[in-house]
Each structure stands twice: as C-alpha cells, then as structure tokens.
Amino acid sequence: MVAPIRGHLLWIAQGSLSDVVGLVAGLAGVNNSESQARGERFVTVDGLACDRVVVNDAVVAHAGALRSRPGIIAIGGTGSVAFGVNEAGEHVRNYDARHWTGVSAANFAYDAVHRLMVGDAMQVDEEFARQVYAFWDVADLAGLRELGAAGFIEDRTDRDYRFGAMANLVTDAADRGSPLARSVCDVGVAAICVGIRIVALRFAHPAIDVVLIGGVIRSRYVAQAISKTLAEIGDRQFAVVEPAFAPEIGAAMIALENHGIAIDEEVAAHLSQIT
DSSP states (O other): OHHHIIIIIHHHHTOOGGGOOEEEEEETTOOSHHHHHHHGGGGOOTTOOSEEEEEEHHHHHHHHHHTTOSEEEEEESSSEEEEEEOTTOOEEEGGGGTOOOOOSHHHHHHHHHHHHHTTOOOGGGHHHHHHHHHHTTOSSHHHHHHHHHTTSOSSHHHHHHHHHTTHHHHHHHHHHTOHHHHHHHHHHHHHHHHHHHHHHTTOSSSEEEEEEESTTTTSHHHHHHHHHHHHTOSSOEEEEEOOSSOHHHHHHHHHHHHTTOOOOHHHHHHHHTOO
16 A cells, blocks of 8 residues: 555645545455454554554445445455445445355366366367466376376465466356356356345345456456346346446545545546546
8 A cells, every 4th residue: 555655646646645634455354353453554654644444455346336335346356255335334245144256266267177177178168178288388188187186386375376367268268158168157157146145135225236346257258147147136136337446446435435525526536537
C-alpha cells in the first residue's frame, strides 16, 4: 500500500501524506481481529497520521465492483471465494458454511493435469495435451506421469504458482471445445455457483447482482457457463454484471465513507478518472 499512496493517488491529487484522511487496506487472509492486528504493520507509514483500516481483500473488491451496494462477487483467480454484502450490510462468505469453491487458477490446472495423467484425454483433447506437455517441458504422457510421480515441484508455494500459471491453457482449451478441459471447468462452475447460492441465502431480495472477478472466472467459457447456470435458478434472479471499479478504488470508497463522504455520482466520476 505504501507505493500507491506515495506514488500514485497522492500524485494525482497533488497532495502530501498530511492531506490523507483515511487509509483502507484490503489484504488476503484478514478474517478476524487477530489477523487484522497482524496486517496493521503493512499500513504503518512514516508521516501518515490518519485512521487506518485493514480488511479482507474481498471487502475492497466488493466495494469497488458494486459501489458498496448489496450484491455478490465471485472471485476465481489466484484465490477463490463467493463473498456478498446483503441488504442489512452483513458480510457473507461461502466459507462461513464450510463450502470451498475450488475455482482458483491452480485448482483448475491441478485437476486438468491429474485427469491427463490417468488417461482421461480423448483424441479431440490432443492439442490441449500437447500444450500441457510443453508447459511442463516433457515429451509425452509418460513424461508427465514421471514428473507427477516425483511431485512436480517440491516447494508447495512454487508448485502452486507454477500450476496457477497453467490455468489459461485449461480455460482456452475449454473455449476451443476440448471435452477434458470443459469437464474440468464445469466442475469449477458448479462449485462456484453453489457458493454464490449459499451466500444468496442471507439476502432478503430475490434479485441479486453478481460480479465475476479474476482471470479464470472471467474467461469466456467459464463466465458464460456461470451466467447460464445462475439464470436457471428458479428461486432467485441473479444478474451477472460488470464491475464498476477496481478493488483499489473500492478501498478508497470505504475510506471516504468512513470519513462521512457519500459516494454520489460526482464523487464516483472523480474516482473513475483514477487508473
């Protein structure tokens, strides 16, 4: 957060640290008071005397995407979650019900690679399989199996990062019609839609806006499949809409609202100029 404060927003506003009235940081893993306290060290800036608030990164993503209005965001990229703010202002996650979406980039790639390893690919999947072999620098299925038997990469963080980098191969192959890739994506779509519906149980109104955030979930095949699935839900009227603003603008919105500044159309217009 320090670099954007010093080098971006303040530069646009032609201000200094003493002009800052509030700071909101959205950090992954901040889910309770203990993790909030740990996150405060990331927002300690010399010369910054304003109120500082640390929240989960989904909170600022929601504020930006839906302009702090009731609705649900479904995230599928580096991480994965269905998160909503209902009409009463309550924060609701699919995690609250111990539901896990599994629509992260790494999960898609792990599933696809494991399906290839056990021989689920058909001839029509051949192009996708070749791309996966090339990605892992192996010659064929035997090489992929050998690599898998050795655990791919020992360090879990490095391994997850590498698998995450492969996710676009899965979603692109699904868009081209690969049955294996589509099967992988369909499992993720079903899971995230259940997560969205779990969050929706805490909403009073049946009409709910949903925003998709993240490279995996916004890929054409996955996004279209989610929209189709949600449209077929009988007891709710889900509308998949585009995000209004990026998460960093959502953080700015929360900071302004905490300072008593309403996000009206004039303020929103100013915020829209920040890139």
